[in-house]
Every structure is written in structure tokens, then in C-alpha cells.
Amino acid sequence: MLRVRFTADDLLRVTFAREPAPLMELGxxxxxxxxxxxxxVFGRWQQSLRRTLPRxxxxxxxxxxxxxxxPLFMDPLSRGLDDGLDAVLSTPGGYVRSELDRVCSAGRRPVTPWLRALADQDRDAWRLLADSLRTAYDSVLGESWGTIRSAFDAERAWRTRLLAEEGIRATLAGLAPGPxxxxxxLEFDWPEEALLELDGRGLVLLPTTVWSGWPMLALRPGLPSVLVYPALSPLPLLGEVPRAEPLAALLGSTRAAALGLLTRQRTTTDLAAELSIAxxxxxxxxxxLRAARLITTERDGKAVWHSCTPLGLDLLAGTGGPGPAPRAQAVGGRR
Incomplete structure (x- = not known):
């Protein structure tokens, strides 16, 4: 059983990660x-990983x-792979050693010459770590990252609406199995007995499409802790969901694709770039879409931000989401 003790400050500081963390998902x-x-559901995907993971x-x-x-230094919250690698490579030496000691002393990994070299800040060992992370990302997640990002956006939109309708306690209790x-x-099913105190620093919610079962809690010194929990739709199923045509027939293919993109807040410029239109x-x-009350629009300086309304989310959920965004023959061309 995992027990997570909240203070009033912690409950006021629960936030949702803005995007998936590549190295967290890779780990x-x-x-x-x-x-x-x-x-x-993970069986075929797991067998494929075991067979194809590069040397x-x-x-x-x-x-x-x-x-x-x-080790937690391998799992930074980041805004992309390069940003994540920079964070890993700039980890203070003392924290690296303490995390490696924690992992090895708990019997989770044996102490190998490479791990000793990492703890001793050996340049060649750290170069191997960076190369291995990039190779693993390209092999395991690279082709799927767009799908993972879309699933994250949908999960975030759904949980945000649940938070508005049912409150923070119900939202947190529904993230993973437990009493x-x-x-x-807050108690979750977990393979060990543990009590973790958030100490008023808050909590960041981060769904993952590649993990099942119990949640993972990362305590970060001086920062909000991160609760990693299984998203509703695991990665092996995401590529098998049939694309729905009714929404495109109702709104038009480009407009339906735009609505699907707006499960995450985007600017007009973002929409134009992702739909390949002017x-x-x-x-x-x-x-x-705003006139149909499917999205809302806010202005922040020169930027105009759009996002789905609850009605828009209901429409997407009822049809399974829009099909893939059409590609333009020429910028600004009509659909």
C-alpha cells in the first residue's frame, strides 16, 4: 500500500504536467x-521491444x-528529448551518487563497473549514457511520440474536466486502483508498504501510456513531487482505435481535425502549422468552432489561444475523435 499524505497547501498546489516527459516515458x-x-494488451508490444531493442x-x-x-536523475520533466538529455547530463554529482546508492542498496540493480564509473563522473561513462538514451528513445518511442502526445492531451483534457465537475479528491482517487x-x-495499491509526505510542495500529475498497475511517485528535492499514473488508453491500443468519419462529415475534415488538436490549448499559429494551412x-x-460553442478563445498579448469546451470534448468522445489531419496541397488551399 502506498500512502501519500497531503497538507492543505499540497491540495492547493496540485497541477497537471503540460506535456509528456520523454525520458520518464522511456524509463x-x-x-x-x-x-x-x-x-x-501489452504482450505483443513487450515481445517486440525485447526483440528489437538495439545493442x-x-x-x-x-x-x-x-x-x-x-535513479530519478534519469527521469526529468522536460520539454522534449534534447531538454531532457541536458537535464540528465547536468545532474549534480552528489545527487547522482545518492540515487545510484539507493537503487543498488535496495537490491534493484547490481553494482556494475559502468555504474561505478557514472558515480565517479567518468566522461566516457556519461557519454555512453547519453548515447544509450538517444538510441533507446529513437527505437522505443520515436515513431510513436506523436500518438503518445495526442493520448496525453486527451487524458489531460478529460481529467481537467473531471476536476471541474467532481473536485480534487475524486480526481486524485480515480487515478489508480486503491482504497x-x-x-x-490518499492510498493506492502498491507492491510495498510506504508512507510519503508531500510537505506542502504540491504534486504534478503525469499520465503514462506505457505503464500499468500501480502509480509511481517521484519525490524531487525542493520541488513538487510527481505522481506518474497509467493513462486510460495504453500505447498498444492507441494505434488500433478506428478513426471516426461522422465528425468529419459533420464539421468538415479540417475543422474536425482542428477540434481534435484543441484538446490541448493552442494558438492560431499552432493550428495553422499543424494543419498545414494559412x-x-x-x-x-x-x-x-467558437460560434458552435465547441471551443473557447482567450487573448494573451498578441497571442490568441484556443481550447475545447466541455461540449467539444463530449463531441470528440462520442465519435472516438477526428481522423488524421488532412495535408494541404498548397498553403491556404480550401478543403
């Missing part, structure tokens, strides 16, 4: 690859145990 994927007894990525298995509880709340302590056309589509 959990490598852990899931090694686990026994995964749900059947250049395999050193990471010395760091990542099947439990997913590897729920006992006073200000900014003026993107503005027209947003105006039509």
Missing part, C-alpha cells in the same frame, strides 16, 4: 519490457529495474 517503457505478468540501448537495463524505480482517501492521506484559414476555422 517506464524499459521497465515494462522486463516485467512479468503484464496485462495481455546500443541495452546498457540502460543496468539502471532501470522491472519495478520502474530506477482512496483516509482523511488527508493562419487566416486557421482563424476562420476557429471562429466557426
Amino acid at each position: 517506464l517503457a524499459l521497465a515494462a519490457m522486463q516485467r512479468i505478468g503484464l496485462p495481455p 546500443g540501448a541495452r546498457p540502460l537495463l543496468e539502471l532501470v529495474p522491472p519495478s520502474g524505480r530506477g 482512496g482517501w483516509r482523511g488527508t492521506t 493562419k487566416s484559414s486557421a482563424s476562420e476555422h476557429a471562429k466557426a
